[in-house]
Amino acid sequence: MNKQGTGNGNNDEYETLMNMLGASVSKHLLDEHFTLIWANDYYYDLIGYSKEEYEEIYQNQCDRYYINDELGIHDEELWEKIGEKVVQAVQEGKSGFRSSYKMRRKSGEYIWVNMSATFIDEYIDGCQVSYTVMTDISDVMKMKMEQSITYDNLPGFVAKYRVEENLNFILMEANTRFLDFFGEDSWKNMDYSLFRKNIEQNKEIFLENQERLLSGKPVHFTVRMNSWKGSEAWFQINAVCVEWQAGYPVYLVVYIDVTNETELRHMQRQLEKQAEELRNALGLAEKANQAKSDFLSRMSHDIRTPMNAIIGMTDIAETHMDDADRVKDCLKKISLSSQHLLGLINDVLDMSKIESGKMALQNDIMSLPEVLENIVAIMQPQLKLKNQQFSIRLKNVIHEQFFSDALRLRQVFLNILSNANKFTPEGGKITMDVEETESPDPDTAMFTFVVRDTGIGMTPEFLEHIFDAFSRERDSRVDKTEGTGLGMAITKKIVELLKGNIEAESRPGQGTTFRISMPLKIEQNTLAEKQFPELHVIVVDDDAVMCNYTVEMLQRIGVYAEWTDSGEKALKKIEETKRAGGRYDAVILDWKMPDMDGLQATRHIRSLCGKELPILIISAYDWSDIEKEALEAGVSGFLSKPVFISTLCRGLRKYVVGRQQSKLQEISDIGTDFKGRRFLLVEDNMLNQEVAKELLEDLGAQIEIAADGAQGVDAFSQSPKDYYDLILMDVQMPVMDGYEATRTIRALSRSDAETVPILAMTADAFAEDISMAKQSGMNGHLAKPLDRTTLNRAINKYMKTSSSGSKKL
Numbered sequence: 001m002n003k004q005g006t007g008n009g010n011n012d013e014y015e016t017l018m019n020m021l022g023a024s025v026s027k028h029l030l031d032e033h034f035t036l037i038w039a040n041d042y043y044y045d046l047i048g049y050s051k052e053e054y055e056e057i058y059q060n061q062c063d064r065y066y067i068n069d070e071l072g073i074h075d076e077e078l079w080e081k082i083g084e085k086v087v088q089a090v091q092e093g094k095s096g097f098r099s100s101y102k103m104r105r106k107s108g109e110y111i112w113v114n115m116s117a118t119f120i121d122e123y124i125d126g127c128q129v130s131y132t133v134m135t136d137i138s139d140v141m142k143m144k145m146e147q148s149i150t151y152d153n154l155p156g157f158v159a160k161y162r163v164e165e166n167l168n169f170i171l172m173e174a175n176t177r178f179l180d181f182f183g184e185d186s187w188k189n190m191d192y193s194l195f196r197k198n199i200e201q202n203k204e205i206f207l208e209n210q211e212r213l214l215s216g217k218p219v220h221f222t223v224r225m226n227s228w229k230g231s232e233a234w235f236q237i238n239a240v241c242v243e244w245q246a247g248y249p250v251y252l253v254v255y256i257d258v259t260n261e262t263e264l265r266h267m268q269r270q271l272e273k274q275a276e277e278l279r280n281a282l283g284l285a286e287k288a289n290q291a292k293s294d295f296l297s298r299m300s301h302d303i304r305t306p307m308n309a310i311i312g313m314t315d316i317a318e319t320h321m322d323d324a325d326r327v328k329d330c331l332k333k334i335s336l337s338s339q340h341l342l343g344l345i346n347d348v349l350d351m352s353k354i355e356s357g358k359m360a361l362q363n364d365i366m367s368l369p370e371v372l373e374n375i376v377a378i379m380q381p382q383l384k385l386k387n388q389q390f391s392i393r394l395k396n397v398i399h400e401q402f403f404s405d406a407l408r409l410r411q412v413f414l415n416i417l418s419n420a421n422k423f424t425p426e427g428g429k430i431t432m433d434v435e436e437t438e439s440p441d442p443d444t445a446m447f448t449f450v451v452r453d454t455g456i457g458m459t460p461e462f463l464e465h466i467f468d469a470f471s472r473e474r475d476s477r478v479d480k481t482e483g484t485g486l487g488m489a490i491t492k493k494i495v496e497l498l499k500g501n502i503e504a505e506s507r508p509g510q511g512t513t514f515r516i517s518m519p520l521k522i523e524q525n526t527l528a529e530k531q532f533p534e535l536h537v538i539v540v541d542d543d544a545v546m547c548n549y550t551v552e553m554l555q556r557i558g559v560y561a562e563w564t565d566s567g568e569k570a571l572k573k574i575e576e577t578k579r580a581g582g583r584y585d586a587v588i589l590d591w592k593m594p595d596m597d598g599l600q601a602t603r604h605i606r607s608l609c610g611k612e613l614p615i616l617i618i619s620a621y622d623w624s625d626i627e628k629e630a631l632e633a634g635v636s637g638f639l640s641k642p643v644f645i646s647t648l649c650r651g652l653r654k655y656v657v658g659r660q661q662s663k664l665q666e667i668s669d670i671g672t673d674f675k676g677r678r679f680l681l682v683e684d685n686m687l688n689q690e691v692a693k694e695l696l697e698d699l700g701a702q703i704e705i706a707a708d709g710a711q712g713v714d715a716f717s718q719s720p721k722d723y724y725d726l727i728l729m730d731v732q733m734p735v736m737d738g739y740e741a742t743r744t745i746r747a748l749s750r751s752d753a754e755t756v757p758i759l760a761m762t763a764d765a766f767a768e769d770i771s772m773a774k775q776s777g778m779n780g781h782l783a784k785p786l787d788r789t790t791l792n793r794a795i796n797k798y799m800k801t802s803s804s805g806s807k808k809l
Contacts, residue, residue, distance in 0.1 A: 024134040029127040030090065030119065033061035034082070037124065046113070046134060048106030066104075078102060086117070086130075095119055096130070100137065108247035110216070112141040142243050157181060157235075157255035163213045164248050167199065167206050172250065183228030198225045216241035216249040222258070233259045303345075306337035309378050313337070336374045340410060342785070361497055365523050365793065366406040368397075369644045372434070375413050376640070379421065386426045389592075392642035394549050395435040399445045400644055401523035408494045412502075415491045416451050416514050423512070424455035433545075434642065439519065449516040458506040466504050467492045532558050532652060536583070539563040540570040540601065541590035541618070546643075550588065550618075553645045559652070567596030571604050584613065586656045588639070591619035591626060599633050606634040614655045618643055674795065675700035677725045682712035682741065683761065684733040692728065692761070695788050699795075708733045709741030716745050722752050726795060729778065731762040738762075739776040746777040757798035761786070 024046045026039035037060070044051055047065075057071075058064040066079035078101060089097040096118040102110045113134045122129040157178035162170040171189055178186070185192045190199075199206070202223040209219045218240045226232050235255040243250045317330035372392055383390045413432070420430045433450040458466065467488050488504075495502045500518030537559055541547045547563035554561035564570050567589075574584060587605060591598040602615050614636040619626065630638070637655035639647055679701050683689045693703045706712040709729075713736070716724060727745070731738040742758050760773035760781045773781045780794055 024113075024132075026132050026134075028062070028117075028130045028132060029124060030086065030130055031127045033063050034086065035127075036060040036062060037129075043134070046105075046111075046136060047103070053106075073104070075104060078104075082115075089117075089119070100141070103134075109244040111136055111138040113137060138243075156257060159253050159255075160242070160250060161239075161253060162245055162248050162250050165214070167203070167210060167213075169199065178255070181227045181233075182225075185228075194226060194228055198223075201226075213239075213251070214249065216244070225255075233257055303341060306341040306378055308381050309337040310334050310341070312381050333377045336377050340374065340378060340407070340414075342783075361405045361408060363403050363405065366402050366404045366409070366520075368400050368402065368434075368520075369642075369646060371406050371410050371413075372642055373640065374410060375417065378414060379417055382418070382421045383430070386421065386424070386428070388421065388424060388427065389429040390431070391543070391546075392432045392434065393543065393545050394642050394644065395433065395545065396549075396552075397434060397436045397644065399436065399520075399522050400646055402445070402520040403523055404498065404520055408498065412491050412494050412516070413449070413451075415488070419488075420451060420453035420455060420512070424453045428454045430454075441519075443524075444519045444521055447518050447520055449518070451514045452511060453513075454511045457508045457510050457512055458504075459508055463504060463506055467502075532657065535559045535585040535652070535656065537561045537586045537588060537652075538570060538573060538584050539588045540565075540567060540593070540598075542566060542593045543590070546590075550643055550648070553643070553648055556645065557649065567593055567598070567601035567604070570601060571608065574605060575608060578609065586614045586616060586652065588616045588618055588651075591617050591630075598635075599629060602630070602633040602635055616651055616655055674799070677799070678702045678704065678723065679795075680704050680706065680712065680715055680724045680727045682706045682709060682727065682733070682738065683730045684708050685730075688730070688761075692786055692791075695786060695791055696728075698788070699792060709736030709738055709744075711735075712741050713744045716753070716756075717748055721750060724752075724756055726798060727756060727758045728761055728782075729758055731760055731773070738778075739772060742773075742776045742778050759794060759798070 024040065024043040026043045027037050029035040029037060036054075039051070044054065047054070049057070054060065054065075058068070062082075063079055065073075066075040066082075067073060081099075082101060085097045085099050096116070098114070098116045100112060100114050103113050104110050114137050115132060115134050117130050117132045119128055119130050158175040159171060159178050160173040162172055164170065169189065171186055174186065182198075183192075183194060186195060188195065190196055202225075205221050205223060206213075209221060212219050218238075220236070220238050222234060222236055224232065224234055234257070236258050237253060237255060239251040239253040241249040242252045313330040313334045317327045317334075320326040320330075376390075376392070379390070417430065417432070424430060430451070430453045433448075433452075435448045435450075437446045437448065439446040492502050495516055495518065498518055500516055502514065502516045504512065504514050506512035537554055539547050539550045539554075539561060540563070541550070542565050544565060547565065551561045551563050562573075564573060570587070570589075574587070577584060589598040589601055593601075596604075598617050598619075602617075605613065605615060611634065615634060616637045616639050617626075617630055617635050618639040618641055627638070637651060639651045674696070677700070679696060681689065681692055681696070681703050683692060683705065684707055689705055693705065696703050704715065704724075706715045712727070712729065716727065729738040729742060733741075736744075738760060742760075745753055745756075745758070747753070757779045758777065760778045762773075762781070762783065779798055782791070782794055
């Protein structure tokens with residue numbers, strides 16, 4: 001039957017009896033702390049603390065007595081030994097246990113105690129109670145340890161040292177052999193020159209063992225010592241702590257002369273060399289392992305960013321199935337995020353990049369507006385979650401299409417913006433300035449990208465290492481923040497591979513600024529600037545930089561434009577112009593402005609000018625989020641920030657001039673109609689056949705299919721000359737793979753075999769796969785999964801450059 005006890009020891013007769021025993025008696029709970037619930041006077045005398053001190057410092061918890069970080073107490077091994085005995089006795093159903101342990105006193109000295117515990121049939125708060133009796137046996141243990149060694153009968157020198165701080169060895173006892181070798185002046189310790197010399201020449205090995213020596217642990221090592229006669233000898237040192245004095249350990253040390261043991265010395269050197277090699281190998285392995293762990297941790301974060309957008313947009317689409325425009329918008333953003341996610345997966349799979357740090361860059365046509373639009377779409381969910389202000393401002397941006405690696409550039413911006421988002425508090429501000437400057441090379445544009453935030457900033461010490469691999473500042477404000485994706489070290493590497501430069505400025509509490517300067521090779525076949533009919537436009541934005549840039553862009557395309565920095569000023573200008581008999585052809589309004597925002601301004605303008613005046617809203621916010629209230633207020637259309645010249649052209653044509661498609665879209669559609677073209681699709685997977693066939697036929701092409709490389713060769717060799725305009729070749733197929741099929745086709749004795757464009761299709765996106773495709777005679781490489789945009793761009797490129805005599809059917 002369980003008994004309930006209070007454990008408060010208030011019975012005077014009981015306490016008197018316990019104190020008369022002349023030994024430490026205590027009462028404990030068998031919980032994780034071995035909590036003390038009562039003890040007699042001898043218990044506190046034994047440990048050197050008063051009852052009040054013990055309760056205040058350790059809260060009667062025995063584990064805190066042995067392990068307390070605040071007091072610098074780390075007797076984990078001693079506590080583990082006691083705990084193991086308790087657990088073992090309980091598990092084996094024993095009524096208690098008996099054993100001997102070292103125990104620290106308040107003075108810092110350690111004593112030996114014999115501990116005898118008895119488990120009784122009493123429970124407090126569900127925990128069984130144990131009575132423990134402890135007896136000081138330090139003298140017995142000391143005698144036992146010292147008597148186990150007879151100094152003069154040992155094969156070597158024997159001495160006893162007290163080891164104090166800073167490797168201060170105090171000689172306390174020594175046998176005759178020791179004094180014969182080292183001299184009678186050894187008692188002078190550090191005042192004896194030979195003593196100092198022997199300590200100094202072995203300082204490295206002593207320092208390696210310093211922590212063990214000061215903690216009273218046994219040590220074993222080899223030293224080179226000099227005698228008082230000038231001879232030299234090698235000694236194997238074996239030392240064991242036998243007692244403590246004034247808080248310092250006292251060691252019994254045995255010196256064994258191994259000078260003439262050539263084989264032992266040789267083995268020692270070999271062991272030391274192997275140990276060093278093993279330490280180095282272990283260090284390298286740990287670094288490599290840590291590097292991979294950190295990389296995968298950061299890659300996990302990088303993958304989560306587009307995944308958040310995909311999952312969020314999927315949920316939104318499911319709840320708006322009856323709204324076709326909303327679903328289309330969601331699908332567009334899912335597609336953008338999927339493309340970014342696919343690029344990250346390609347990096348993870350390309351193990352050669354992870355192992356060697358090498359990255360291969362793609363050099364394809366890149367749309368800067370598209371890159372920045374993707375960034376806004378991916379970052380919006382995180383920015384909304386923390387209610388942060390975000391804007392991208394353009395300055396002197398003339399060119400929009402370049403030859404570069406869009407994925408890598410997007411990775412750089414997303415990594416920096418993700419960090420800004422994480423380390424900027426709610427309601428904070430993040431800006432990205434994009435400026436084009438003159439370049440000495442007419443085919444190249446120089447760009448500067450500056451990302452600023454109002455976040456927590458960085459210390460100068462950490463800022464020096466911001467671009468070191470896997471560096472992260474130790475700060476309680478960011479300890480729970482997720483990792484930094486690919487890391488700033490890899491971000492810097494990408495920037496350098498793009499022939500750019502990245503710098504960081506920051507101060508604690510004052511935010512951070514990243515500045516990237518980079519040359520971008522201009523794609524010359526871009527849209528020529530369209531001149532518009534005479535239009536008079538007013539731009540309204542509280543950001544003067546944004547206003548100036550927008551007005552400059554409008555003037556470049558022949559539109560007369562002026563600007564003002566508030567809704568109230570805009571209303572006055574519109575009213576004054578109307579009274580003077582003039583009119584504005586369009587108003588371009590920022591959505592978020594102080595005093596009067598775009599929504600309020602729109603309502604006032606409508607009441608003043610009616611429904612005829614086109615009012616265009618510009619915003620970095622998602623149009624779907626503000627569309628309903630914007631249309632209800634009378635907004636005509638939406639322009640997404642950042643506002644490029646192409647953005648203005650599309651907006652003016654659609655909402656002002658009245659044309660539904662801009663010239664930019666028309667030009668981007670040139671070549672998308674492959675009507676009259678015949679393509680040979682060589683693919684063994686039926687599902688992949690269906691996807692590729694559907695996408696290509698939607699673009700107007702006629703598709704013929706071969707199920708493996710051998711069938712592809714037969715289809716081409718049996719076709720008339722110039723029958724196929726292009727061949728899409730899978731790489732991994734049965735019977736004959738794509739590489740071999742391409743080599744076979746190129747070797748055929750017909751002129752179009754050399755000129756027909758052949759594009760590889762493969763799920764492998766490694767740099768070596770692209771190289772193998774080119775070596776086999778293929779013109780280009782398409783990484784699966786395929787999408788309409790990628791297919792259109794790649795095929796259109798080779799339709800333009802091909803000399804295969806492509807014709808209409």
